[in-house]
Amino acid sequence: MFGIVRPCRHRLPEALRAEWTAHLCGLCLALRDGHGQLARIVTNYDGLLVSVLTDAQAGTAASRRRTAGPCPLRGMRTASVARGAGARLAASVSLVLASAKIRDHIADGDGVLRRRPLAAAARRTAAGWDRAGARTGGALGFDTALLVDAVERQTDVERAAGPGTPLATVTEPTATATAAAFAHTAALAGRPGNAAPLAEAGRLFGQLAHLLDAVEDRAADAAEGAWNPLAATGTTPAEARKVCDEAARGIRRALRAVDFADRGLAHALLAHEVPRAVDRAFGTAACAHSGGAAAVAGPHGDTGPPPQPYGQQPYGQQADGQQQPGRPPYGQAPHNLNGPGNPFAGAGGPGGDGGGGTGGPGGSGDRGPGRQRPPRGFWAGCAAFVGLCCTCRLCCASEYEGPWSRKKREGCLDCGDCCDCCDCCGNCDGCGCDGCGCDC
Numbered sequence: 001m002f003g004i005v006r007p008c009r010h011r012l013p014e015a016l017r018a019e020w021t022a023h024l025c026g027l028c029l030a031l032r033d034g035h036g037q038l039a040r041i042v043t044n045y046d047g048l049l050v051s052v053l054t055d056a057q058a059g060t061a062a063s064r065r066r067t068a069g070p071c072p073l074r075g076m077r078t079a080s081v082a083r084g085a086g087a088r089l090a091a092s093v094s095l096v097l098a099s100a101k102i103r104d105h106i107a108d109g110d111g112v113l114r115r116r117p118l119a120a121a122a123r124r125t126a127a128g129w130d131r132a133g134a135r136t137g138g139a140l141g142f143d144t145a146l147l148v149d150a151v152e153r154q155t156d157v158e159r160a161a162g163p164g165t166p167l168a169t170v171t172e173p174t175a176t177a178t179a180a181a182f183a184h185t186a187a188l189a190g191r192p193g194n195a196a197p198l199a200e201a202g203r204l205f206g207q208l209a210h211l212l213d214a215v216e217d218r219a220a221d222a223a224e225g226a227w228n229p230l231a232a233t234g235t236t237p238a239e240a241r242k243v244c245d246e247a248a249r250g251i252r253r254a255l256r257a258v259d260f261a262d263r264g265l266a267h268a269l270l271a272h273e274v275p276r277a278v279d280r281a282f283g284t285a286a287c288a289h290s291g292g293a294a295a296v297a298g299p300h301g302d303t304g305p306p307p308q309p310y311g312q313q314p315y316g317q318q319a320d321g322q323q324q325p326g327r328p329p330y331g332q333a334p335h336n337l338n339g340p341g342n343p344f345a346g347a348g349g350p351g352g353d354g355g356g357g358t359g360g361p362g363g364s365g366d367r368g369p370g371r372q373r374p375p376r377g378f379w380a381g382c383a384a385f386v387g388l389c390c391t392c393r394l395c396c397a398s399e400y401e402g403p404w405s406r407k408k409r410e411g412c413l414d415c416g417d418c419c420d421c422c423d424c425c426g427n428c429d430g431c432g433c434d435g436c437g438c439d440c
Contacts, residue, residue, distance in 0.1 A: 003046035005270075007268065016265050026083055029083075030083070031043060042129075044094060047097075049090075049205075050090040056261065085188045089188060091133075091136060100152075105122075106119050106123060141187060142181075146180045147177045147180070158170070167235060180199070200250070205274070212281040215237070
């Protein structure tokens with residue numbers, strides 16, 4: 001699973017947590033039912049926002065839910081999942097964008113796609129997803145050509161970008177595609193007056209998603225010599241953070257103008273989880289449930305270890321350069337893997353099965369600057385994804401290695417980067433932002 005909006009199960013109240021799971025599973029099953037098992041690999045956290053927005057405007061009704069059978073990603077439990085136009089639109093958007101991503105990898109000759117037979121097979125898969133996404137989108141009145149055109153323009157935009165190019169110019173294709181998808185949810189829900197503010201929220205969300213991806217990939221892109229919008233435009237981390245914060249605030253303002261039937265989950269995800277995604281990408285927030293260093297309040301009410309300026313402090317060091325208590329220098333394993341105060345205790349240790357390893361044999365942790373293994377190719381990633389599904393690591397492990405990127409990921413049911421209290425009402429059980437009195 002990938003995406004910038006990864007809500008914490010400790011922060012969302014039970015009702016909203018169940019709704020979020022219903023939309024995630026609904027997107028996955030819509031992909032399977034409409035386009036086959038292989039299409040399920042394009043399921044992502046951000047794509048389900050389309051389904052969430054549709055239901056938030058139309059109102060959640062029993063007719064839009066169905067009971068799904070046991071699934072390894074839910075610990076072999078049944079669940080009530082979303083169905084209908086919102087889930088299908090989310091599936092259409094996910095397919096088209098995933099198809100574009102495959103073609104981009106083929107053009108760059110990434111991994112095994114350097115080999116012509118595998119590249120040809122991947123190209124056929126991408127073409128099939130293009131047709132499937134267009135067919136589903138057309139049935140819903142959504143022209144996926146808008147997405148395809150935006151993705152194709154991205155290459156030209158990147159070639160023309162250089163030092164001093166505004167970030168808004170580089171992210172424009174992504175922002176345009178996301179704005180179109182968000183705006184169409186108003187048509188599906190029968191609330192055409194919401195189209196304009198939702199398009200604005202989508203534009204800002206697309207810009208933000210593009211930039212946060214660039215922030216997280218900057219070190220890896222530099223090591224591999226890959227193109228990165230921040231490096232290409234000469235944007236400093238401080239400047240990028242300012243743009244991201246402004247986009248997050250703009251999303252909140254746009255949501256105020258949207259007429260929702262039930263704004264709870266949409267508000268929680270877009271108004272509260274998006275700023276936390278910014279904090280997470282820039283390293284200024286961490287999970288308060290994970291223990292370790294003392295937590296402090298972040299700029300959006302999160303709690304976590306003392307903030308680190310982006311890209312400066314190495315693992316285990318404080319801002320003043322001193323070693324954090326209980327944390328070894330990066331690359332050194334604790335002497336007692338199960339001893340008190342060891343942040344890796346119970347997580348399997350280096351190379352263990354708990355997902356907390358730091359690069360030992362079989363471990364899934366980060367490897368530090370210059371040591372991260374290269375991403376897997378498309379088919380190798382598919383095989384790794386199947387393995388993660390069959391072993392339930394996607395949902396049951398606290399961390400796992402991304403099947404394609406090899407980056408450290410959090411399990412679907414893990415707490416993420418949660419805080420103790422809601423940042424708008426102080427309710428430590430999670431307000432759900434439904435009548436909590438916050439001004440956003």
